[in-house]
Amino acid sequence: xxxxxxxxxxxxxxxxxxxxxxxxxxxxxxxxxxxxxxxxxxxxxxxxxxxxxxxxxxxxxxxxxxxxxxxxxxxxxxxxxxxxxxxxxxxxxxxxxxxxxxxxxxxxxxxxxxxxxxxxxxxxxxxxxxxxxxxxxxxxxxxxxxxxxxxxxxxxxxxxxxxxxxxxxxxxxxxxxxxxxxxxxxxxxxxxxxxxxxxxxxxxxxxxxxxxxxxxxxxxxxxxxxxxxxxxxxxxxxxxxxxxxxxxxxxxxxxxxxxxxxxxxxxxxxxxxxxxxxxxxxxxxxxxxxxxxxxxxxxxxxxxxxxxxxxxxxxxxxxxxxxxxxxxxxxxxxxxxxxxxxx
Numbered sequence: 001x002x003x004x005x006x007x008x009x010x011x012x013x014x015x016x017x018x019x020x021x022x023x024x025x026x027x028x029x030x031x032x033x034x035x036x037x038x039x040x041x042x043x044x045x046x047x048x049x050x051x052x053x054x055x056x057x058x059x060x061x062x063x064x065x066x067x068x069x070x071x072x073x074x075x076x077x078x079x080x081x082x083x084x085x086x087x088x089x090x091x092x093x094x095x096x097x098x099x100x101x102x103x104x105x106x107x108x109x110x111x112x113x114x115x116x117x118x119x120x121x122x123x124x125x126x127x128x129x130x131x132x133x134x135x136x137x138x139x140x141x142x143x144x145x146x147x148x149x150x151x152x153x154x155x156x157x158x159x160x161x162x163x164x165x166x167x168x169x170x171x172x173x174x175x176x177x178x179x180x181x182x183x184x185x186x187x188x189x190x191x192x193x194x195x196x197x198x199x200x201x202x203x204x205x206x207x208x209x210x211x212x213x214x215x216x217x218x219x220x221x222x223x224x225x226x227x228x229x230x231x232x233x234x235x236x237x238x239x240x241x242x243x244x245x246x247x248x249x250x251x252x253x254x255x256x257x258x259x260x261x262x263x264x265x266x267x268x269x270x271x272x273x274x275x276x277x278x279x280x281x282x283x284x285x286x287x288x289x290x291x292x293x294x295x296x297x298x299x300x301x302x303x304x305x306x307x308x309x310x311x312x313x314x315x316x317x318x319x320x321x322x323x324x325x326x327x328x329x330x331x332x333x334x335x336x337x338x339x340x341x342x343x
């Protein structure tokens with residue numbers, strides 16, 4: 001007997017699986033002996049069907065555009081992205097009947113490129129290091145492609161209000177509920193700024209300002225006030241002048257920035273795999289390294305929650321490849337760096 005299923009079941013089930021990700025405690029962080037009992041928790045966004053937190057953003061942007069009429073049935077989605085938002089859009093586009101074109105950089109991992117193509121997205125390469133006003137900049141390339149496709153829609157995640165709202169109405173309430181309102185510190189790496197803005201704003205409002213929001217910033221990024229340079233943690237950081245910062249990022253939500261070096265980020269990433277069996281992306285190592293520093297300075301009994309944005313399966317050829325690490329002059333140590341309280 002053949003059972004006939006409604007063709008909409010599979011897609012709706014997969015879309016419903018976005019969000020409600022696990023929150024796990026990280027132990028063995030070698031905090032200074034003088035530190036009181038504080039907990040460090042990771043929100044595992046790799047649980048999402050597309051493997052990253054950007055599934056939330058992509059779904060909310062698509063749904064809002066469909067509701068407003070900006071995205072018509074069957075219309076093409078065109079977006080420039082370093083990978084995760086692209087995978088989320090490709091996944092959701094495939095499930096909702098929208099062709100997807102993704103503009104990305106040549107150094108995007110081969111695994112992300114394969115994931116984009118697996119979800120039937122068309123991939124176009126652009127110069128990720130091009131200046132903001134250059135015609136070779138990925139956003140400029142996306143604009144030209146969209147102009148050539150009648151009826152196409154560009155999410156423009158850096159300036160789309162549906163980006164932070166996905167986290168204000170999703171990620172933030174989940175963390176608030178999962179910690180039973182006990183969270184004291186929230187840590188997130190900043191890329192487009194949607195996660196830290198939406199989640200942080202919700203947590204601040206519902207805790208009457210008790211929750212402190214910390215932005216983890218990779219080496220080479222200007223969010224924390226440093227000089228622009230090459231960023232080796234995929235999907236986060238910013239090298240553009242402040243006047244060109246994304247409007248989806250509200251800096252007033254952030255209480256503190258922590259700049260984390262590449263060695264510390266990648267050492268922490270490998271610690272997660274070796275100690276906890278968690279294969280996560282480099283920005284997860286960055287966020288946990290920052291959360292560890294926060295816990296080392298936080299009052300006794302603090303609950304520090306950090307976002308682990310994506311799966312490490314997309315970085316096997318880079319973050320977990322000794323040859324790539326050596327080429328980038330990244331040193332992964334056998335143990336976490338020593339933390340000195342008050343340093």
